[in-house]
Amino acid sequence: MKVYSQSTLCLFRSALHQCLTAMLLPVLYLALCVFPGSVPAHAAPPDGKSLSSDIASDAAKAVSEAEGYESRFIFSEAIRLRLSADSLYSRSPDRKPYADNRFRLAKLYCRVGEYDMAYRYIVDVSRMYEEMSDYRAYLECKNILGAVSYAVRDYDRANEYFKEMAEGAEEIRDTLLNVYALTNMAVYTNSIGDSLRTNELISRSISLCKSLKDTSMLCQMYINLSASYINAADWSRAIECLALAEPLLGTISQEGQYHHYLGVLCFLTDRPSSEAVAHLDTALTCYGQGEFFTEEQSCLAMLQEIYASEGEYGKAYDALHRYYANHMQSGERDAVRKLFLAQNEILDRARDEELTVQKHRQTMVFVLSVSCLVFIAFAVFFLLKRKAYGIRMQEVELANRALVNEKKAQELAAKNEIAKLKELQRFNTDRLIEEMTDSLDRLGSATKDLQMRSELASICSQFRKIKDEDEWREVMQFVPDQDTDFYNRLIAAFPNLTINERRLCVFLNKNMTSKEISEITRQSLHSINIARGRLRSKLGITGDNMSIQEFLSKFN
Numbered sequence: 001m002k003v004y005s006q007s008t009l010c011l012f013r014s015a016l017h018q019c020l021t022a023m024l025l026p027v028l029y030l031a032l033c034v035f036p037g038s039v040p041a042h043a044a045p046p047d048g049k050s051l052s053s054d055i056a057s058d059a060a061k062a063v064s065e066a067e068g069y070e071s072r073f074i075f076s077e078a079i080r081l082r083l084s085a086d087s088l089y090s091r092s093p094d095r096k097p098y099a100d101n102r103f104r105l106a107k108l109y110c111r112v113g114e115y116d117m118a119y120r121y122i123v124d125v126s127r128m129y130e131e132m133s134d135y136r137a138y139l140e141c142k143n144i145l146g147a148v149s150y151a152v153r154d155y156d157r158a159n160e161y162f163k164e165m166a167e168g169a170e171e172i173r174d175t176l177l178n179v180y181a182l183t184n185m186a187v188y189t190n191s192i193g194d195s196l197r198t199n200e201l202i203s204r205s206i207s208l209c210k211s212l213k214d215t216s217m218l219c220q221m222y223i224n225l226s227a228s229y230i231n232a233a234d235w236s237r238a239i240e241c242l243a244l245a246e247p248l249l250g251t252i253s254q255e256g257q258y259h260h261y262l263g264v265l266c267f268l269t270d271r272p273s274s275e276a277v278a279h280l281d282t283a284l285t286c287y288g289q290g291e292f293f294t295e296e297q298s299c300l301a302m303l304q305e306i307y308a309s310e311g312e313y314g315k316a317y318d319a320l321h322r323y324y325a326n327h328m329q330s331g332e333r334d335a336v337r338k339l340f341l342a343q344n345e346i347l348d349r350a351r352d353e354e355l356t357v358q359k360h361r362q363t364m365v366f367v368l369s370v371s372c373l374v375f376i377a378f379a380v381f382f383l384l385k386r387k388a389y390g391i392r393m394q395e396v397e398l399a400n401r402a403l404v405n406e407k408k409a410q411e412l413a414a415k416n417e418i419a420k421l422k423e424l425q426r427f428n429t430d431r432l433i434e435e436m437t438d439s440l441d442r443l444g445s446a447t448k449d450l451q452m453r454s455e456l457a458s459i460c461s462q463f464r465k466i467k468d469e470d471e472w473r474e475v476m477q478f479v480p481d482q483d484t485d486f487y488n489r490l491i492a493a494f495p496n497l498t499i500n501e502r503r504l505c506v507f508l509n510k511n512m513t514s515k516e517i518s519e520i521t522r523q524s525l526h527s528i529n530i531a532r533g534r535l536r537s538k539l540g541i542t543g544d545n546m547s548i549q550e551f552l553s554k555f556n
Helices: 006-033 053-071 075-089 095-111 115-131 135-151 155-172 175-191 195-212 215-231 235-248 252-268 273-288 293-309 313-330 335-446 450-476 485-493 499-509 514-521 525-539 548-555
Strands: none
Touching (some): 053 095, 075 095, 135 175, 155 175, 175 215, 195 215, 235 252, 252 273, 252 293, 273 293, 293 313, 485 548, 499 514, 499 525, 514 525, 525 548
């Protein structure tokens, strides 16, 4: 076993942290390049109603080209094209493609180490997905936030994000998200030195990958597990995991990681340094095909240490020079400071927005309160006016009713007076006719002249006929014409009524008493009461709750 100096061990720990950070980021990016269906899919640009056809075509072209660069791990060009698409999608009312493109931008910024930009985008996108109720995409935003926190060594916050994602994945029963969650938890437990828990989590991830029959993800899990074993100084198991990953290698990222970790293992064991150099050079060749600045720095740091330990200081200096050149190019020197500034900026903006919302809310409350008071005052005024108007209308209606009742009383009094005068006149006339008829009858009985007796009898007959006709006319004035509404309705409802019963209905509908009817018809009061009883039975009136007059009023 090789023995290393304290400086060598410190450099190795720093390089190992870079390896572990690099282990997490490819897992995040794996879904971008290998599993396009596992992240929010790119939506088609809106139609001509929201964007012109030229703009929609440009957006689709930019996204398509960006996906091509992403598949080749050329992240800077992919970012440039997605920024162009972001500008186009911002003009669309459809927020889904806009959010999806920004989600991809956050992943790309995270991948190239610009954690402040990744944080800005993912915080904004997570709010958009929350508003759209896209819970799965919202959980993946938590995954990126955890990766950003882990990359700047804020492990506690990273663990909080990873736990939230794991709980959400369990809740919606999403196997792929479960794999991500378990892998993230493994990265966290590995960072705090809990190797047993790390291996357990990655093993569960591998089992889930096998159930999904996803060889590329399975390969990544084996590589991740080997990194965990390296951190636990279990070299044999690390080599076994890399051997399982070798036949499944599919991307330059996985090939680079494979040779990278194999070079680390050669460096840590008794194998010749040339093998470690060969694997690290191969890893650098793979990483060089894309933009893997963090991984390249880890390999160069390891090469510098190997060359220095072998006394090849020229090569060691060349590796160190490439290391710092790569470090300058990666732009990670101020990653923590930039992220801190970005977080503060977002917090300040959130506070400003909250204050603005509170002001708007207070203004709205004031406006609504004033509006409610005005409305209540208007409603009270309207109700009072309506009540006063109703009282006036009731007074007018009562006055009209009083006038109508008074008029009816006057008309009834006049009718009664006229009826009494007619009754008196008819009584005098009838008495005179009866006296004249009796006198003529007596005269006819006393005379012996048959011709005279016959003429006197004829005169008496004519007087009696005139008397009957007068009585009939008196009765007929109370019988309505055939086309009146009351008479027609009554006959339609009760066609079997006799003429006398119809006349009695007319009298009763005029609210005449039995005595008044008796005087008009020359019938006894007893006969009229009997006729009324028969009429109630014929009209179907039972009980004492309704009078004949009330029943007949329905036909008026």
